[in-house]
Amino acid sequence: MSGGHGHVDSSNKNVAMLIAVLALVLAISETLGKSAQTTGLSANIEASNLWAFFQAKTVRMTVVRTAGEQLEAELPIADPKAREALEKRLAGWKKTSERYDSEPETQEGRKELAARAKVAEKKRDYALAAYHHFEVASAAVQIAIVLASAEVITGVVALVWLSGALGIAGVAFCAIGLFWPTAVHLF
Numbered sequence: 001m002s003g004g005h006g007h008v009d010s011s012n013k014n015v016a017m018l019i020a021v022l023a024l025v026l027a028i029s030e031t032l033g034k035s036a037q038t039t040g041l042s043a044n045i046e047a048s049n050l051w052a053f054f055q056a057k058t059v060r061m062t063v064v065r066t067a068g069e070q071l072e073a074e075l076p077i078a079d080p081k082a083r084e085a086l087e088k089r090l091a092g093w094k095k096t097s098e099r100y101d102s103e104p105e106t107q108e109g110r111k112e113l114a115a116r117a118k119v120a121e122k123k124r125d126y127a128l129a130a131y132h133h134f135e136v137a138s139a140a141v142q143i144a145i146v147l148a149s150a151e152v153i154t155g156v157v158a159l160v161w162l163s164g165a166l167g168i169a170g171v172a173f174c175a176i177g178l179f180w181p182t183a184v185h186l187f
Helices: 010-077 080-101 110-154 157-179
Strands: none
Touching (some): 010 157, 080 110
């Protein structure tokens, strides 16, 4: 064949294989990153909802306690006939106030809501830490693909080595995001 058509340089085959592997790593890091981002956003919404519920319970508890304190102040001057009914109402308000503060059977008391919200916040923070590592991995691999592609055009072998190093860094950040997202803090 004349003009070299049909003959592919073996170094270009190796670079093409490197680009294919880098593209695979990129797809994996992007998928894991999107999953971590979605988990982080969902956990953030859950934490916000739980803290809003906590605040609503706090307002209700404060209103009931204030009403109870006012009633307690009025008891000494209350009509003796009405006193028993007022004491009964006061006992009910105290019970309601205690239930707003802690309700283990439904997990909807203030104490339980705060604990649940803190768990959701930890889940959010973990997922967002992982997401950031996957983003760094994706950026490193994208640059690696560009450098490997540039080597095919320019023939500068150093670009392949730099591309491989960035690919390894991308794999490392994927592993950090997957297994130890809170171990390394870049941002």
